[in-house]
Amino acid sequence: MSDHAQHAHDDGHHDEAHDGVSEIHVSLKGYMTGFAAAAFLTILPFWLVMSGAFSKTGPADAFILLFAAVQIVVHMVYFLHLNAKSEGGWNMLALVFTIVLVVITLSGSIWIMFHLNSNMLPSMMPNPQNLP
Numbered sequence: 001m002s003d004h005a006q007h008a009h010d011d012g013h014h015d016e017a018h019d020g021v022s023e024i025h026v027s028l029k030g031y032m033t034g035f036a037a038a039a040f041l042t043i044l045p046f047w048l049v050m051s052g053a054f055s056k057t058g059p060a061d062a063f064i065l066l067f068a069a070v071q072i073v074v075h076m077v078y079f080l081h082l083n084a085k086s087e088g089g090w091n092m093l094a095l096v097f098t099i100v101l102v103v104i105t106l107s108g109s110i111w112i113m114f115h116l117n118s119n120m121l122p123s124m125m126p127n128p129q130n131l132p
Contacts, residue, residue, distance in 0.1 A: 026081070030078055031078065031079070033078060034074055034075070034077070034078025034079055035078075037071075037074045038071055038074050038075065038078075041067050041068075041070055041071040041074065042071065044067065045063060045064045048060075048063070049064070076095070082095060
């Protein structure tokens with residue numbers, strides 16, 4: 001079939017690339033790049049913590065959280081193929097909503113655990129020696 005004959009037949013369907021929405025390009029190179037980045041972002045923090053490179057837990061926690069956040073972005077871009085233009089922007093809206101829910105859940109859980117820990121200490125009781 002000639003090129004002209006293919007263009008002459010139009011059944012009303014439009015290609016996404018022509019509608020202004022970007023196509024998802026999947027390749028082995030992209031998956032391997034994502035896998036290498038995800039493996040690096042997992043192995044490096046694990047090795048640094050296990051080797052005792054951090055003397056205090058604060059910097060180690062911040063380092064692990066930073067690498068975890070970067071790894072989430074790597075998974076979203078390379079494996080889930082999410083970007084601001086896919087699905088007309090609805091994927092980005094769903095991502096923002098998910099991030100808000102995760103932040104609320106994690107911050108609320110940490111706040112509750114901190115207050116439970118500080119309020120349940122034996123030193124907070126009026127007379128800890130006379131426990132039943």
